Amino acid sequence: MSAATKIHGSAWKYGDNVDTDVILPGRWCHLLKPEDIKGHCFEDLDPGFPDKVKVGDVVVAGDNFGCGSSREIAPLAIKSVGVSLVIAKSFARIFYRNCINIGLAIMVAPDAADAIAAGDVVEADLAAGTIELPSTGTGGPGGTESPRGRVFTSIPFPPFVRDIFNKGGLVESLRDHFKDGVYIGS
Amino acid sequence: MKVDQVVIGSCTNGRIEDFRTAAEVIRGHKVADGVRMVVLPASQKVYIELAKEGLLALFAEAGAAVSTPTCGPCLGGHMGVLAKDEVCFSTTNRNFVGRMGHREARVYLGSPAVAAATAVKGRICSPEEVTGRKAPASEQAPGGAGGTESPRARGAGR
Numbered sequence: 001m002s003a004a005t006k007i008h009g010s011a012w013k014y015g016d017n018v019d020t021d022v023i024l025p026g027r028w029c030h031l032l033k034p035e036d037i038k039g040h041c042f043e044d045l046d047p048g049f050p051d052k053v054k055v056g057d058v059v060v061a062g063d064n065f066g067c068g069s070s071r072e073i074a075p076l077a078i079k080s081v082g083v084s085l086v087i088a089k090s091f092a093r094i095f096y097r098n099c100i101n102i103g104l105a106i107m108v109a110p111d112a113a114d115a116i117a118a119g120d121v122v123e124a125d126l127a128a129g130t131i132e133l134p135s136t137g138t139g140g141p142g143g144t145e146s147p148r149g150r151v152f153t154s155i156p157f158p159p160f161v162r163d164i165f166n167k168g169g170l171v172e173s174l175r176d177h178f179k180d181g182v183y184i185g186s
Numbered sequence: 187m188k189v190d191q192v193v194i195g196s197c198t199n200g201r202i203e204d205f206r207t208a209a210e211v212i213r214g215h216k217v218a219d220g221v222r223m224v225v226l227p228a229s230q231k232v233y234i235e236l237a238k239e240g241l242l243a244l245f246a247e248a249g250a251a252v253s254t255p256t257c258g259p260c261l262g263g264h265m266g267v268l269a270k271d272e273v274c275f276s277t278t279n280r281n282f283v284g285r286m287g288h289r290e291a292r293v294y295l296g297s298p299a300v301a302a303a304t305a306v307k308g309r310i311c312s313p314e315e316v317t318g319r320k321a322p323a324s325e326q327a328p329g330g331a332g333g334t335e336s337p338r339a340r341g342a343g344r
Contacts, residue, residue, distance in 0.1 A: 021282035025289075026261030044284035068282055069261065 005126050005166070007084045007105065009056040013118040016062035018045060020074040020095065029071060034080035041077040055082030058124070060116045062088065066095025072102060079104040085124055087131060087154075089113045100161060103169035107131065112152035126165065129156030160186075187294065191222045191274040192305040194250075194298050196260045199277035200228025202235045204298040209241050211302035211313045217249035218308030224259055224266050225252045250305070262287040275304045 022045035024037060031037045042049035059078060065088035066074060075098050078086065086099070089110040099106045105126055112131040116122060123132040134149040144151050157165070167173035177186055194200075194208050205227070217223045225245045227233040233255050236242045246252050251265070259266040260278040268274055268287030274294070276286070281293035294310060303313040314320055 019280075019282045021261075021280070021285045025284045026263055027267070027284075027287070029261065029263065044289045068280060 005162075007056070007058065007122070007124040007126070009058045009084050009122060010054065011058050011060045011116045011118055011120045011122050012046070012049070012053065012083075013116065014045065014059065014061040014065075016089075017064045017067055018061050019068035020066055020071050021068055023066065023074040024071060024077040026069070026071075029073065031073070034076060037073055037077045038080035041081045050081050053081050053083065056084045057082065058122045059083050059086045060088070060113055060122070061086065062113060063090045065089075065091050066098075067092035070094040070098065072098045075099045075104040076102045085122075085126075087113055087116065087122070087124070100164055101170045103165055103167070103172065105165050107154040109152050109154040112154070115150065115152065126162060127156060129154045187273060187310040189221060189275045189294075189304055189309060190272040191224070191259075191266050191268065191276075192217075192301050193224045193226065193259050193266065193274060193276040193278060194301045194305075195224075195226035195228060196257075196276075196278045197228050198260075198279040199298050200226055200232060200255070202232050202239075204277070205232070205236055205241050205245075206239075208298040208302035209244050211299050211316050212248050212306060213244060215248060215306040215316060217305045221305055221308050222266055223248075223250035223305045225250045226258065226260075227253075227255045229255050248305075259286060261285065268293070275301055275310055277301050 023042060024040060025044055028037060028040045039050050065086065075095060079102060083104070085105045085107060087107045087109050090108060091099070091106060096106065107124060107126070107129070109131055116133060121134055124130065131152040131154065132149060156162070164170055164173045167176070177183060195204065205225070227236055242252050253265060258264050260276070260280070262268065262285060266274070268291035270288045270290045272288070272291045274286055274291065276293055276295055277298050278295065281295050283289050286293050299313040300310070303316040304310050306316045
């Protein structure tokens with residue numbers, strides 16, 4: 001499954017320092033397959049989230065999202081329930097890299113994270129690094145006015161990182177660089 | 187604060203000097219009734235040194251479960267997974283919600299000396315209460331009882 005370049009979904013809003021223990025508790029770390037872990041996503045943060053979230057929805061959070069233990073299945077849990085993008089003021093560094101590795105789209109956008117309210121419909125363009133909110137958004141100030149509402153910017157990932165997201169993660173992206181076990185270049 | 191479980195060791199605070207410190211507090215005492223105590227050396231090297239110094243026996247005779255080096259209770263994986271409303275004092279490095287088991291269990295973090303004293307008394311307390319002598323400042327509980335994890339805590343453990 002690959003991350004779409006353009007994203008459209010409803011926002012689920014959380015605070016600062018959301019740790020990997022509440023994203024995917026250690027008691028489920030023995031599970032490996034997305035279909036097995038998806039039912040436990042945000043189990044200790046927002047019980048019932050997997051049943052409430054819709055495919056394509058967007059998670060919006062404050063600072064230091066994904067802090068704590070470096071468990072790759074934490075971003076995998078978020079991806080497996082169908083979340084298309086996580087927008088945060090900042091990400092914990094290992095979680096940030098794990099998101100690239102497993103192909104969960106992320107954007108660092110402090111103003112957007114402040115302005116987006118739970119339930120807002122968010123449109124994002126990963127290649128352009130833009131996040132657009134309809135004028136009905138209820139959040140705080142910031143952004144620039146557009147015909148549709150307000151636009152916030154994030155520094156887009158360079159093309160080779162977007163390629164990893166698009167292919168669905170690091171391992172999937174590397175498959176294109178190998179043929180019959182031999183490296184054939186990028 | 188009464189505790190149900192004490193964990194000493196893991197990759198954090200599981201060095202030989204940590205266990206020597208804890209052993210000095212617990213020597214001649216038993217783990218309090220109703221308290222589970224788990225001892226987790228950080229490495230095979232530490233485990234072997236504990237054996238040579240007689241500390242595996244000391245902890246076991248005091249009533250602790252002594253494990254080979256492994257991940258386990260720190261992340262609610264196995265050994266001493268906390269039930270609802272249980273309280274644990276641990277020398278491990280994280281006490282996020284649900285970290286060591288049930289999301290309504292509580293985890294206090296602190297030093298090996300305070301953990302050993304807590305195991306003996308069954309409540310979070312200073313090592314002085316057990317040994318009768320003042321511990322070096324480095325071995326005392328921060329703020330009297332266990333510290334809490336800062337959101338900025340670093341680490342790459344699971």
